[in-house]
Amino acid sequence: MVTAPTLLELQRGFANAVLDRGSDLAQWVVGAGLAPAARLQVYGNAIASTQIETLRATYPAVQALVGEAFFEAAATRYRLHHPSTRGNLQAFGGAFAAFLATMPEAAALAYLPDVAQLEWLRQQSALAAEASPLAPATLDDTTSLSWRLHPSVRLLGSTHPVLTIWRYATAPEGERLQLDGRGEQVVLWRDGGEVAMTVLDAASFACIAALIDTRDLEAAYAAARAIDGAFDLAVCLRSLLKHQLIAAG
Known part of the structure; x- marks a missing residue:
């Protein structure tokens, strides 16, 4: 049985x-x-x-x-x-x-896995939690700030021109894609109902990566300066504020 x-x-x-x-x-x-x-x-x-x-x-x-x-x-x-x-x-x-x-x-x-990773990060950014942006006036006293970036911010460093390839694949213009062998370091964030992306220079990428990891402005500045001694922290912070990527609290 x-x-x-x-x-x-x-x-x-x-x-x-x-x-x-x-x-x-x-x-x-x-x-x-x-x-x-x-x-x-x-x-x-x-x-x-x-x-x-x-x-x-x-x-x-x-x-x-x-x-x-x-x-x-x-x-x-x-x-x-x-x-x-x-x-x-x-x-x-x-x-x-x-x-x-x-x-x-x-x-x-060889670039295909990085293109896939970019698309996965797009989904993660789109689904990330919401957060209120930091008011610019708060920067008057930076000593007490916790440098928390918006939950939708994602980073991808690639040895391939990954964002250029993604844009070509999603909106080809008829011409053959020309790859110059240079990599791209990309930041992603949610802007309204869409995911925005742009290529960063290496120092800005390092600064934002350090802010995500440590929430420490001095550590982020040091990471960027290690790559570019002329790195302008104020320009980077203004860009983050402009896009409301520094979260309050």
């Missing part, structure tokens, strides 16, 4: 079945006009389609660079290696950039 599986065993069997990882769950599924294996496949197809479309929505530039067929193959492989563990798919694509870096088929596009 076959012992019926426990609820946990059924749940694990269902997960394995819909992810094509092998399962004997079909023997416990009532067909009701459709073969048990086919009934499970309906769920599997729906989950696969939803997850692949989620990746398409998160990584439009990556798909534009590699084409729909390649992207679907990569997304299909990714979902099997990195199955979602949450009902909410907002975190589902978090390892996609690292996954692309392991794909031999993508090796010729």
Whole structure:
């Protein structure tokens, strides 16, 4: 006599079945006009389609660079290696950039993982918490300030011109993209309902990175000066204030 599986065993069997990882769950599924294996496949197809479309929505530039067929193959492989563990798919694509870096088929596009990481940071910036901006008058006394940047601020340093590539992929102008081999250091932030991005010089990038890590203005200034002895901290702070990227509190 076959012992019926426990609820946990059924749940694990269902997960394995819909992810094509092998399962004997079909023997416990009532067909009701459709073969048990086919009934499970309906769920599997729906989950696969939803997850692949989620990746398409998160990584439009990556798909534009590699084409729909390649992207679907990569997304299909990714979902099997990195199955979602949450009902909410907002975190589902978090390892996609690292996954692309392991794909031999993508090796010729050395910049692709960084483009993917930029797109992931765009999503993280869009979903970040809100915060009230610091009032400029508060800068009259900087000694008591906590230099906390807006939660939507993200940074990406790349050895490739990653923002240039992203812009080309999302809005090509017909001319072939010319890459000069120089990297780009990008800051992202939420501006209203959109994610804004711009390229920073190395010293400004270091300053903002240090502010994120330490909230210490002196440490941030030192980090920037280590790269550029003529770094103008006031200009950097004015830019952050202009875009309301220094948070109050």
